[in-house]
Amino acid sequence: MIYDIVKITGLNNFKNFEITNGKNIVVWPVGIDTEVFYNLNYKSEYDVTIYCKNKIEELPSVEEFLQKNGFKYNVLIYGKYSEEEFIEKINLSKSVILLTKTESQGIAYQEILSMDRPCYVIEQNIWNDYQKKHQAVSQDISNSIKDIQNSHIDPNKYM
Numbered sequence: 001m002i003y004d005i006v007k008i009t010g011l012n013n014f015k016n017f018e019i020t021n022g023k024n025i026v027v028w029p030v031g032i033d034t035e036v037f038y039n040l041n042y043k044s045e046y047d048v049t050i051y052c053k054n055k056i057e058e059l060p061s062v063e064e065f066l067q068k069n070g071f072k073y074n075v076l077i078y079g080k081y082s083e084e085e086f087i088e089k090i091n092l093s094k095s096v097i098l099l100t101k102t103e104s105q106g107i108a109y110q111e112i113l114s115m116d117r118p119c120y121v122i123e124q125n126i127w128n129d130y131q132k133k134h135q136a137v138s139q140d141i142s143n144s145i146k147d148i149q150n151s152h153i154d155p156n157k158y159m
Contacts, residue, residue, distance in 0.1 A: 030107060036083075037114040040091040047071040049093040049117075051108060053078035053100035062097060062122070078108075090115050097122060 048071055052059050059075070066073045074089050078100075081089075086108075090096065096112050097120045112119055 032107070032110045032114045034114050037087065037111040039116040040087075042088075042091045044092060044094045045072065046074050046089075046093040047095065048073040049089050049096045050075045051078075051096055051098050051100065051112070052076065053098075053108070055099040055101060058099050058122070062099060086111075087115070090117055093117065095120065 048066060050059065050062055050066075050073055052075060056077070063073070063075075074093065076086060076089055090112055095118045098109060098112075099122060100106070100108075109119060109121075
């Protein structure tokens with residue numbers, strides 16, 4: 001079974017890199033329990049949930065951006081919430097901004113997608129100085145969030 005996973009995922013190619021050459025690579029398949037992490041069809045109270053993991057220093061500038069653009073938001077700080085709080089806050093929001101160094105394809109990201117919420121993963125070097133150098137990027141994000149505000153994804157439509 002492990003051989004099949006390695007063959008399918010191409011993990012054998014990692015032996016060609018100096019950092020992994022000669023190292024054992026272990027596959028850790030993780031599934032998302034879609035009977036736990038699903039869209040509860042709550043009435044949205046927030047435009048955005050900010051999911052913050054290892055980038056707490058960027059939280060004030062993102063909050064400032066959201067406030068300046070009139071978005072309602074809530075915040076989840078990694079390690080400071082229960083699974084129930086996570087599910088409730090995500091379900092009360094229309095979208096999620098991920099402020100994280102390690103979650104671009106992580107478990108929380110997949111759980112959020114399982115609940116039918118679009119995610120914005122903010123690249124640090126773009127976001128840090130968004131008002132001066134990257135106004136176009138912040139405007140794109142603002143417009144995307146506004147588009148989500150005005151739409152509703154009906155999960156039953158795709159089933």
